[in-house]
Structures are given as C-alpha cells and as structure tokens.
Amino acid sequence: MIPDSCDETAVLDRAEASCRQRGASLTAIRREVLALLHRAPKGIKAYDLLEQIRHTRGNASPPTVYRALDFLIEQGLAHRIGRMNLFVACRHGKHSAPSLFLVCPKCNGVTELEDAAVVSSLYASLAATGHRLDSPEVEISAICPQCAAA
Amino acid sequence: MIPDSCDETAVLDRAEASCRQRGASLTAIRREVLALLHRAPKGIKAYDLLEQIRHTRGNASPPTVYRALDFLIEQGLAHRIGRMNLFVACRHGKHSAPSLFLVCPKCNGVTELEDAAVVSSLYASLAATGHRLDSPEVEISAICPQCAAA
DNA sequence: GGAGGAAATGCGATGTTATAACATGGCCGC
DNA sequence: GCGGCCATGTTATAACATCGCATTTCCTCC
Numbered sequence: 001m002i003p004d005s006c007d008e009t010a011v012l013d014r015a016e017a018s019c020r021q022r023g024a025s026l027t028a029i030r031r032e033v034l035a036l037l038h039r040a041p042k043g044i045k046a047y048d049l050l051e052q053i054r055h056t057r058g059n060a061s062p063p064t065v066y067r068a069l070d071f072l073i074e075q076g077l078a079h080r081i082g083r084m085n086l087f088v089a090c091r092h093g094k095h096s097a098p099s100l101f102l103v104c105p106k107c108n109g110v111t112e113l114e115d116a117a118v119v120s121s122l123y124a125s126l127a128a129t130g131h132r133l134d135s136p137e138v139e140i141s142a143i144c145p146q147c148a149a150a
Numbered sequence: 151m152i153p154d155s156c157d158e159t160a161v162l163d164r165a166e167a168s169c170r171q172r173g174a175s176l177t178a179i180r181r182e183v184l185a186l187l188h189r190a191p192k193g194i195k196a197y198d199l200l201e202q203i204r205h206t207r208g209n210a211s212p213p214t215v216y217r218a219l220d221f222l223i224e225q226g227l228a229h230r231i232g233r234m235n236l237f238v239a240c241r242h243g244k245h246s247a248p249s250l251f252l253v254c255p256k257c258n259g260v261t262e263l264e265d266a267a268v269v270s271s272l273y274a275s276l277a278a279t280g281h282r283l284d285s286p287e288v289e290i291s292a293i294c295p296q297c298a299a300a
Numbered sequence: 301g302g303a304g305g306a307a308a309t310g311c312g313a314t315g316t317t318a319t320a321a322c323a324t325g326g327c328c329g330c
Numbered sequence: 331g332c333g334g335c336c337a338t339g340t341t342a343t344a345a346c347a348t349c350g351c352a353t354t355t356c357c358t359c360c
Binding site for chain 1: 316317319320
C-alpha cells in the first residue's frame with residue numbers, strides 16, 4: 001500500500017493546475033488532504049482523515065478537514081459518499097457524464113464507473129417525472145466482488 | 151395535508167398484519183412512528199420525528215425513535231435516505247424490484263419509483279464489474295419539478 | 301396461575317459527524 | 331500603510347446515532 005510517490009506528485013500537480021485554471025488554489029492543506037484521499041484504498045471518514053493529517057499538522061481541527069473536503073468536492077477532485085459518511089478522491093481526470101458510485105457496505109470500498117446505458121435510461125426515467133439530475137454522483141450500495149466471495 | 155384518518159388506519163392495519171405474518175409485532179410506538187412518517191409529505195429527520203412523538207410520549211428519547219425506525223426499515227415499511235439523514239414511509243405495498251429514490255436536495259421531497267428499464271441496465275452494469283446490488287434502495291439526488299420551477 | 305425467557309422499552313451517557321461563530325494571518329493592489 | 335480578500339486557527343456547539351444496562355411486558359410452557 002505504499003504509494004508510488006512519483007505518480008502521486010503528478011496527480012497532485014495536475015489537480016493544482018486544474019484548480020489554477022479555474023481561479024482556485026490548491027493550498028498546502030488541501031493538497032495534503034487530497035494526497036491522503038488518494039493514498040486511501042477505500043472511502044475514508046472525515047475524522048480518520050483528521051487523525052492522519054494531525055501527523056503533519058498537530059493543530060488541525062474538524063473545520064480544517066471539512067473545509068478542505070468541501071473545496072475538493074467543489075473542484076471535482078473528490079466525492080462524498082452520503083450513506084456511509086465517506087470521502088474518496090476522484091480517480092477520473094474529468095467527468096463527461098454522471099458517475100455511478102458502487103459503495104460496498106462491508107468494506108467501504110468505492111468503485112467509480114461511468115456507464116452510458118444506465119445514465120441514459122436514468123435520464124429518461126427522471127424526465128418522465130419532471131425531475132432533473134442534481135448531482136453528477138449516483139450512489140449505489142453494492143457488495144464488491146471481494147466481499148461477495150468472503 | 152390533513153391525512154384521511156380512515157386511510158391511515160387502513161394502511162397501519164395492513165402494516166400490522168404483514169408484520170404479524172413474519173412473526174414481528176408492530177407495537178404502539180412503532181405504529182405511531184410509522185403514522186408520523188406517513189403523515190409527513192416529505193422525508194423527515196429523526197430528531198424532528200422525536201419532537202413530534204414527544205407530543206404523545208413525553209419521555210421519548212433518541213433510541214426510542216431509532217429503534218422504531220430500524221424496525222420499520224427491517225420490515226420494509228420505511229426507508230432511510232442516506233445523504234440527508236431523512237426517513238420516509240414506504241408508499242408501496244410490496245417491492246418486486248429495487249426502487250429508485252429521487253431525493254430533492256432543496257425541499258427534502260422524496261419520490262419513490264420503480265423503473266424496470268433503469269434497474270435492468272443497472273444490474274447489467276453491476277454484473278460487469280462483479281458487484282451485487284446490496285440494498286433495494288438506490289438514491290438519486292434530483293431537483294423536483296416544484297423546486298425546478300422556483 | 302406462575303416460572304422462565306425473549307422482546308421491547310426507559311433512561312442516561314456517550315460516540316460520531318458536521319457546522320457556527322469569530323479571530324487571525326498573509327497576500328496584493330493601491 | 332491600509333483595506334479587501336481568501337485561507338486558516340480556535341473554540342464551542344449543533345446535529346445525528348448508538349451503547350449499556352435496568353425494567354417491563356408479553357408470550358409460552360408447565
């Protein structure tokens with residue numbers, strides 16, 4: 001589980017560039033939080049994140065983490081998984097369409113996928129009732145292959 | 151929004167019967183909570199529910215409500231909406247297939263629908279990644295027609 | 301009817317997640 | 331320098347959910 005630091009740096013640098021493009025800045029704190037998210041193999045809880053970030057910033061408090069998370073989500077660099085209060089880094093460079101998040105309730109694993117067929121039938125169904133998709137994130141509770149095997 | 155008490159009683163009685171069938175019992179507290187859920191036009195929060203139930207049971211505490219909710223959800227009589235910490239009564243007599251929950255983030259309105267096309271394409275997508283749908287509840291954040299108009 | 305046991309409830313405390321409110325610090329253009 | 335702006339620090343608290351244990355209720359078997 002030791003990250004390839006070269007890859008990580010590259011990812012963070014790309015994130016920084018994309019923020020800058022939008023007039024936002026990926027500050028040190030935000031970058032650290034994003035790095036922690038990327039290192040986590042699964043969804044991670046805000047307070048676990050807090051604990052981890054205290055290793056480098058002893059004075060971090062809940063708002064420190066939540067503000068960084070809000071920023072990252074706003075910038076499309078991270079996602080919030082509502083049901084389980086989990087946060088994950090976005091593994092996609094860019095979202096052309098809404099994503100489906102398969103959240104495993106056993107292990108907190110999050111799989112992000114874009115499936116045009118599902119999304120288009122979803123749109124049709126929504127349109128039929130006059131609704132409009134609000135968030136590009138659709139969350140689905142599904143047992144992952146590993147947990148299903150166990 | 152004043153409920154038709156005759157309908158309400160009928161709904162509750164049916165719920166009670168279906169519990170009994172499964173060897174569970176819809177006690178007074180659970181019945182009251184279910185009634186409150188049915189009266190609510192939208193998703194309702196646990197602590198709002200608590201406040202309401204204190205009108206008739208002054209001594210109710212958080213566990214009172216959460217226990218009743220857990221029971222109702224277990225029995226398929228209610229659903230939890232994860233993102234917003236909302237609870238809603240299930241308006242369907244019986245679920246033959248997973249339901250989609252359209253949750254409006256503006257007004258907390260919850261629309262429950264069963265759409266075979268979406269569900270089947272969803273299943274196909276899940277199968278492709280080796281996942282298995284865990285919960286019969288798929289939650290989607292979507293602006294409702296009323297809020298979209300406003 | 302009474303003993304035993306399972307399920308439900310009462311009750312207080314606690315754990316967990318998230319935000320409010322206000323102060324401070326640093327940067328930049330003027 | 332000073333005024334505005336964004337980010338951060340700091341303290342407190344709001345909002346959501348569960349634990350643990352005592353007590354009651356209700357059922358069932360004798």
